[in-house]
């Protein structure tokens with residue numbers, strides 16, 4: 001049985017080197033927790049600065065969202081420029097966009113210098129008017145982008161689309177194969193002497209003093225570190241601060257056979273939720289159908305994506321791969337990168353990347369090592385995790401009302417009358433007196449029973465039938481069928497159900 005997600009992304013055929021679990025206590029200068037693109041990029045930058053770095057990963061390297069992404073490298077994917085300008089002053093928006101633009105340059109430089117073969121290539125991106133798009137939306141977006149310093153060319157026909165559809169061209173964006181890039185970074189980390197442990201889940205972070213952390217692992221081996229970087233996509237060290245300022249969404253991706261010669265471009269549309277499209281080795285990759293974690297929509301997201309693709313593209317063959325993943329949407333659209341908003345002076349976090357996680361991870365690798373070195377960084381204020389969500393109060397209130405509503409699940413009944421009704425390889429919620437249990441029926445008479453109460457802040461987990469996991473609709477924690485957390489903020493296992 002899979003310990004993590006059930007589906008595999010198109011990238012996962014790349015073999016990455018294997019690392020052992022931790023087997024002894026370790027003393028290090030910086031402990032980086034989480035080996036996705038953030039963890040690897042931050043560890044790389046720290047090691048190049050001469051720091052002694054230890055990297056911990058609870059499963060395999062790249063098994064988080066960085067192995068499930070679609071890897072568009074772009075300075076705009078999800079948020080409208082007009083929304084960005086509504087929430088932030090012009091200078092902030094300009095710096096924010098420039099940070100993402102130069103993150104693509106940084107990746108390109110690393111690819112060249114380190115000779116990483118990861119199919120990196122510069123391509124143009126196109127935003128096109130999706131169904132039900134507001135009148136003049138593209139025109140307004142172009143004007144807003146121009147204010148932010150971006151010149152977008154209008155086109156009458158967006159490439160690849162069946163119908164003649166207007167769009168805006170973003171010149172000189174990029175794409176790569178995320179796991180090949182991470183494999184290259186891993187080789188650099190090994191050459192730089194970084195110590196790496198896989199299958200080593202962090203279960204607690206303590207601070208005996210504000211300047212020293214004790215990182216406890218599931219193997220009862222501890223790491224003492226002067227600095228900690230929590231690069232777990234959703235931070236596992238903070239209970240409230242960040243999780244009330246960002247919302248967890250699931251998103252879905254599929255690939256189709258796409259024979260023939262096609263212009264290699266990135267596409268995304270103006271629908272809400274939006275669709276995102278790219279090409280990789282004769283396959284068309286299409287993503288979208290986002291919804292709040294644990295709040296499953298009507299219908300099958302993969303079928304919906306297939307329907308949308310066949311309506312909009314010609315020459316699309318069989319559906320080949322399908323998978324889902326998670327993104328964290330910050331209330332004011334800018335990620336949270338920097339010092340943890342607590343009293344411990346030595347802990348740093350990187351989260352809230354929305355659909356721009358590749359470039360955000362690289363931005364984190366520029367800001368955090370600089371702060372650890374005790375130096376200022378010009379972007380630190382913009383991405384400061386301490387900033388209030390005040391710039392987008394309405395979104396903040398809406399998302400938190402949604403969270404509050406999820407706690408009414410404490411009062412609802414069972415999904416089924418008896419465990420025998422649960423189909424094999426499926427989970428259901430059952431009421432047990434005042435509390436609720438989540439029951440997974442593996443096969444025959446083999447059942448796994450756990451408390452359905454999320455160990456983060458007591459939400460009731462829901463069954464995710466695509467990934468075969470228990471997902472918490474409050475702040476996006478996810479647990480496998482054994483009750484082990486596979487996605488934060490929860491750090492502890494679901495309790496046994498007696």
Ligand SMILES: Cc1cc2nc3c(=O)[nH]c(=O)nc-3n(C[C@H](O)[C@H](O)[C@H](O)COP(=O)(O)OP(=O)(O)OC[C@H]3O[C@@H](n4cnc5c(N)ncnc54)[C@H](O)[C@@H]3O)c2cc1C
Nearest residue numbers: 034036037038058064065066069070072202325356357358
């Ligand atoms: C379908 C999809 C499409 C996307 N498309 C794009 C795109 O086109 N462009 C773009 O820029 N972004 C995109 N994103 C977003 C992007 O993939 C993510 O934001 C980014 O990969 C996050 O990287 P990360 O390193 O911060 O997190 P992750 O890659 O999730 O890495 C975090 C790691 O921490 C580990 N971990 C968690 N808890 C613990 C613990 N307790 N102890 C030890 N380790 C732990 C996890 O196992 C994981 O490996 C997409 C995401 C999805 C799901």
Ligand code: FES
Nearest residue numbers: 454456457459472
């Ligand atoms: S993720 Fe916060 S209560 Fe479950």
